[in-house]
Amino acid sequence: MMYGSIEAGGTKFVCAVADESLEIIDRVSFPTTTPEETMELVIQFFKGYQDKLEGIGIGSFGPIDIHRNSPTYGFITSTPKLLWQNFDFVGTMKKHFSLPIAWTTDVNAAAYGEYAFGKGKGLSSVVYYTIGTGVGGGAIQEGRFVEGFSHPEMGHMMVVPHKNDSFTGNCPFHGNCLEGMTAGPAIEKRTGKKGQDISPDDELWDMLAYYIAQCAYNTTLMLSPDVIIFGGGVMKQRHMLKKVHQAFEDLMQSYVKTPDLTNYIVTPELEDNAGTIGCLALAKEAKIHL
Numbered sequence: 001m002m003y004g005s006i007e008a009g010g011t012k013f014v015c016a017v018a019d020e021s022l023e024i025i026d027r028v029s030f031p032t033t034t035p036e037e038t039m040e041l042v043i044q045f046f047k048g049y050q051d052k053l054e055g056i057g058i059g060s061f062g063p064i065d066i067h068r069n070s071p072t073y074g075f076i077t078s079t080p081k082l083l084w085q086n087f088d089f090v091g092t093m094k095k096h097f098s099l100p101i102a103w104t105t106d107v108n109a110a111a112y113g114e115y116a117f118g119k120g121k122g123l124s125s126v127v128y129y130t131i132g133t134g135v136g137g138g139a140i141q142e143g144r145f146v147e148g149f150s151h152p153e154m155g156h157m158m159v160v161p162h163k164n165d166s167f168t169g170n171c172p173f174h175g176n177c178l179e180g181m182t183a184g185p186a187i188e189k190r191t192g193k194k195g196q197d198i199s200p201d202d203e204l205w206d207m208l209a210y211y212i213a214q215c216a217y218n219t220t221l222m223l224s225p226d227v228i229i230f231g232g233g234v235m236k237q238r239h240m241l242k243k244v245h246q247a248f249e250d251l252m253q254s255y256v257k258t259p260d261l262t263n264y265i266v267t268p269e270l271e272d273n274a275g276t277i278g279c280l281a282l283a284k285e286a287k288i289h290l
């Protein structure tokens, strides 16, 4: 028995298959181009395992339609990636594979990976953010994604500008929202350099830590989760976590007594595998529930 995973990102797709214990057996990655071209490669990959597959989990860039009784369930909806607007992702997969298909956002999938096998293991309430090309967040409560009319879009929460910061942000919708201030492209627009090429001593990181700490502060006040996990390329700056802890303490002023910050505001255990592992775990769940 095997399970399949599709991590559908705005820049690349990662597809994988794993055995019953979710050990990854095969994995491929290719750039996100047109839906036709990209899905052709996805389908080709899984056709090689068709007889053994028991389910496929998809974590997709969005926004996506997650409502089972909606006529556009399984579609990518109003994405700025025009070619993918109103693309019937789940329907396309169902046309080629008669298997249970789990469908959620890319960041929910990563949250689920950490919940099932990473820093959220054994906890009941887990929030996961990625700070990468974009900023996104997902929350899990007792094994279920927190959602209502749609999935959360926590990456676009508003943040208060740092007193020394004159950058106006680069979110096309909100300017200086969390994504507009902290995502990789915002760093590049602000400095002309990629985050990985900026010295750890640069004041930029204090500003970013201040924004990420505001995110942790808001998350704490709204959800009081057991853990808040920050992943994504920007968090590969290893010094950031400590700065975020400090800024969080300054903001919170001990108003809420959180768990010890070294166990409460953390980076992912599964690192870049959280999304794939999460999709696989959801695929295994889908076999039971769908």
Ligand code: ADP
Pocket (backbone or CB within 6 Å): 009, 011, 130, 131, 132, 133, 134, 183, 184, 185, 194, 195, 196, 197, 231, 232, 233, 234, 235, 236, 237
């Ligand atoms: P994606 O969000 O596309 O899935 P990532 O989470 O790897 O991918 O994020 C990519 C972004 O993170 C890029 O903008 C890149 O410049 C930035 N990035 C990657 N590594 C680092 C690093 N070590 N420090 C700061 N920024 C980084």
Ligand code: ZN
Pocket (backbone or CB within 6 Å): 155, 156, 171, 172, 173, 174, 175, 177, 178, 179, 180
């Ligand atoms: Zn925004």
